[in-house]
Amino acid sequence: MTCNDRILIDDWHVVADLDQLLQAGSCKTYLLGVEVAVTAGRDGQVAVTLADGKQQLPCQIKYGFVWTSLGSPERETIHIPEAFEDDRYIISGGSFPVKVSGLRVVENFLDMGHFPFVHNGWLGEEPHTEVAPYEVELTEDNEIIATECYFHQPVASPTAEGGIEVEYKYRVYRPYIVALYKTNPLYPDRKDYIVLFIQPVGPEECVVHNMLCYIKEGMKEPDIRWFMQLIFAQDKPILENQIPRRLPLDPRAETPIRADKVAILYRRWLRDHSVSYGAIPATEA
Amino acid sequence: MMSDLHSNWYPIASSSDLPKRHVYQAQLLGREFAVWRADDGHVNVWENRCLHRGVRLSIGINNGTELKCQYHGWRYANRTAGCTYIPAHPADAPARTICNNTYPAIESHGLVWSGEEASGDLLSLDGFDSATVLRAVPVFAPMNMVAEALLGYGWDDSCKGAANDDGSVTVTAGDGTAVRIFVQPMDSNHSVMRGLVNQAPAGAGRAELLQTHSWLMQELRDRVEVLAAKQEAPAPYEPVIAKVSEDLVDIPALGTDGRKAELRVQLVKKEMTAEGIVSLRLEPIKGQLPTFQPGAHIDVHLPNGLVRQYSITNGPGETDHYTIGVKREGDGRGGSAAVHDSLQEGDVLAISAPRNNFPLRRDAEHTVFIAGGIGVTPMIAMARALNAQGLSFEFHYFVQSDDHVAFKQQIGEFERALTIHKGLSPEATGAKLKEVLAEPGFARHVYICGPGPMLEATRGIAASQGWTDEAVHFEYFANTAEVDDSTAFEVDLARSALTLQVPAGKTILEVLREHGIDMPSSCEQGACGTCRCGVIEGEVIHQDVYLSNAEKAEGKSIMTCVSRAASDRLILDI
Ligand code: FES
Ligand SMILES: [Fe+2]
Numbered sequence: 086m087t088c089n090d091r092i093l094i095d096d097w098h099v100v101a102d103l104d105q106l107l108q109a110g111s112c113k114t115y116l117l118g119v120e121v122a123v124t125a126g127r128d129g130q131v132a133v134t135l136a137d138g139k140q141q142l143p144c145q146i147k148y149g150f151v152w153t154s155l156g157s158p159e160r161e162t163i164h165i166p167e168a169f170e171d172d173r174y175i176i177s178g179g180s181f182p183v184k185v186s187g188l189r190v191v192e193n194f195l196d197m198g199h200f201p202f203v204h205n206g207w208l209g210e211e212p213h214t215e216v217a218p219y220e221v222e223l224t225e226d227n228e229i230i231a232t233e234c235y236f237h238q239p240v241a242s243p244t245a246e247g248g249i250e251v252e253y254k255y256r257v258y259r260p261y262i263v264a265l266y267k268t269n270p271l272y273p274d275r276k277d278y279i280v281l282f283i284q285p286v287g288p289e290e291c292v293v294h295n296m297l298c299y300i301k302e303g304m305k306e307p308d309i310r311w312f313m314q315l316i317f318a319q320d321k322p323i324l325e326n327q328i329p330r331r332l333p334l335d336p337r338a339e340t341p342i343r344a345d346k347v348a349i350l351y352r353r354w355l356r357d358h359s360v361s362y363g364a365i366p367a368t369e370a
Numbered sequence: 371m372m373s374d375l376h377s378n379w380y381p382i383a384s385s386s387d388l389p390k391r392h393v394y395q396a397q398l399l400g401r402e403f404a405v406w407r408a409d410d411g412h413v414n415v416w417e418n419r420c421l422h423r424g425v426r427l428s429i430g431i432n433n434g435t436e437l438k439c440q441y442h443g444w445r446y447a448n449r450t451a452g453c454t455y456i457p458a459h460p461a462d463a464p465a466r467t468i469c470n471n472t473y474p475a476i477e478s479h480g481l482v483w484s485g486e487e488a489s490g491d492l493l494s495l496d497g498f499d500s501a502t503v504l505r506a507v508p509v510f511a512p513m514n515m516v517a518e519a520l521l522g523y524g525w526d527d528s529c530k531g532a533a534n535d536d537g538s539v540t541v542t543a544g545d546g547t548a549v550r551i552f553v554q555p556m557d558s559n560h561s562v563m564r565g566l567v568n569q570a571p572a573g574a575g576r577a578e579l580l581q582t583h584s585w586l587m588q589e590l591r592d593r594v595e596v597l598a599a600k601q602e603a604p605a606p607y608e609p610v611i612a613k614v615s616e617d618l619v620d621i622p623a624l625g626t627d628g629r630k631a632e633l634r635v636q637l638v639k640k641e642m643t644a645e646g647i648v649s650l651r652l653e654p655i656k657g658q659l660p661t662f663q664p665g666a667h668i669d670v671h672l673p674n675g676l677v678r679q680y681s682i683t684n685g686p687g688e689t690d691h692y693t694i695g696v697k698r699e700g701d702g703r704g705g706s707a708a709v710h711d712s713l714q715e716g717d718v719l720a721i722s723a724p725r726n727n728f729p730l731r732r733d734a735e736h737t738v739f740i741a742g743g744i745g746v747t748p749m750i751a752m753a754r755a756l757n758a759q760g761l762s763f764e765f766h767y768f769v770q771s772d773d774h775v776a777f778k779q780q781i782g783e784f785e786r787a788l789t790i791h792k793g794l795s796p797e798a799t800g801a802k803l804k805e806v807l808a809e810p811g812f813a814r815h816v817y818i819c820g821p822g823p824m825l826e827a828t829r830g831i832a833a834s835q836g837w838t839d840e841a842v843h844f845e846y847f848a849n850t851a852e853v854d855d856s857t858a859f860e861v862d863l864a865r866s867a868l869t870l871q872v873p874a875g876k877t878i879l880e881v882l883r884e885h886g887i888d889m890p891s892s893c894e895q896g897a898c899g900t901c902r903c904g905v906i907e908g909e910v911i912h913q914d915v916y917l918s919n920a921e922k923a924e925g926k927s928i929m930t931c932v933s934r935a936a937s938d939r940l941i942l943d944i
Contacts, residue, residue, distance in 0.1 A: 192423075196442075198442045198457075198458040199441050199442050201443070201457070202440060202441060202442055202443045202457075203440070203441065211443075211457075211716070211718075212634075212636045212655045212716070212718045213655060213656070214443065214457035214458060214460065214718060215457075215458060215459065215460055215634060215718075216458040216459070237656070322429070323425060323429075323440060323441050326425055326426040326429050326440075327423065327424045327425055327426075328402070328418070328419050328424045328425075328426060328611075329424065329611070333424075335613065336619040337613035337614050337615075337616065337618070337619055338611070338613065338614070339421065339422060339423055339424055339614065340421045340422050340468055340614050340618045341618075341619075341621050342422070342456060342458060342459060342621055343458075343459060343621050344458040344459065345621070346621070349621070
């Protein structure tokens, strides 16, 4: 299925993890239903073309990923100051293919309510299931921010010992890019940062690329990657069992509760920006 | 498209697909079902989709009475499919309209039958009363093509196939052996053959029968699939997913009920303590429970939206939990039934902090406790407190029979102070009470809790035996009197300098809350005393059962949840 959403066509999307690409030399993948070829030349020069080779696509390397666009990007890729701080690891946690709309993945990422059930023993545990009220806003830069999100977590991070009350802040930059800031166990005033760059492969299929910017102290690189993979492996079977696979934007398609405040705003924001790829648009009446 | 296909019954599973606590995924005409058997035997056929975020319920957990979704733990009840619990908001009752789509189900002849709009009876299955259910065989072909091919099904030359009205095919051999095969349309191009044989051999005979037909049906499958592959595949069905109820679009606001449920506890132990009485041990999920005093009660916010009051039975020092007792009330408004039937160990409950409107004096020389039935609960906490201090008391517990004695272990602590009166008639009870209350006197107090009539009688007897109002303490479970709210009047709030109109049909409490005045309340029927408020001026029509006659006559307090003004205006001390 082809995409008609200008906001997605004229934007940058990740299509490959640079390290993996350099190892393989080249790869073919899909972006918004269009097959593209990504190649790394001997000089390390990376290029993205349509798979039939007929057209060169814009390309840039940033944060260790290959970015491209099917149209003419009107804005830069997002700026992440954390990725330039020396005392942080900047790690790619892996690229995970999932058979569900990337918009569903964003919503899952914004959701604390599933911690005690899907990530039981790690990001949550019964009976600590309550989601306390938190704040949500749409910023002047047209991003969604959720703040004051507190949750009791047994093993909040790769090195956490014992349960702690963790504070999260969520940020939706673009329809398929979402991040979270999370209490660092050693520095109460600093936060670890995780961002998902979701590649919409098709309307019901995506690859979740992610970048982890953890404060180095007290943390080991392999543990961070391992933790991310563990958490993601728990989400995947749930995500792939959502019906429908695309995210329904009709307010009466599913049943939101107060804990879903940020998801409600996200769906409305997608509606307002006429994002339909990966979504089921709201019908009249 | 909602043709007659949807009104037919089709087998969608074998009974053996539904072992205890399992959830089976079925499909009919493109629609997925979550099929599960509750411990009471009921077979549920539901839309395979959680109403919250669409996760398949077939990957959920069947706990015997409810189906729990894997994603956020929402729970849906056996039969009704109504949502009973949302863990993210343990203090809120899920809206009644959160109810999954259920489909008709019949279990018969070892098969489970359903149809989106099926009604009436199954077509007769005469001759298959003692039957063997064959292994289901899928076929990637349209239903009609399969049914047609089945007419030629057979295991020897004498076999003849005939179509039945319900679309199934019966194949009969010369010796009377018959197989009836139903075709379940999973989707437009995907079917399942489900067969019954009119014989039920055991052991090797059964294995052979199953094997033969499995092999024959497999062979038929291969042939039909070759045929189907030559045709253009019909478009798959697109079942419409019904929208959720309009009222669910707006998320419920925080705290619509004025009664606060500030604590979260987990039900860690639920056990029957007497006939019809269950004891619940509640432990905090975080931190410490607030202090309780003997006689205190808590509001329990039940998952069905009701709020009920239960007395704490703990002894002094038992501060790591609260234990309450709940009696199943036949005519109750569903509060006790919800506790008995739906609550399970492990559940999180929202409760209020303990409130004590039934305080215990510990300066008495002697205290008499009189408990009737479930009225024993606050008395247990009180007597345990006195017992621990070595203060003098006697404990009279009136019950129907030995089976009705609750919290035996706890009251056992009272030893010789305890007398259990079993199976007395109202007259005999009266006589016994006269005896018990024979000696009023200085610094002697009596505490009464029990059903309304017994309480009335006991208060009467105490008064006639010479006990003063101040020495008689009582607590009603409920106010059974009809409350009259037909008058309109004005209330002046002395301390907040506000004048409010209380119209007919509204209580003072409601009007206060509407104006943002945070008035505590609990039972909201004039029984518990939580919403008591001082009266500075004006005459009160008392409609509660909390205040004593002396207090009522004095007119210095009002229960704002039921009582009203006799005058045009009341000045309240708030
Ligand atoms: S999707 Fe089922 S509980 Fe949230
Ligand atoms: Fe998750």
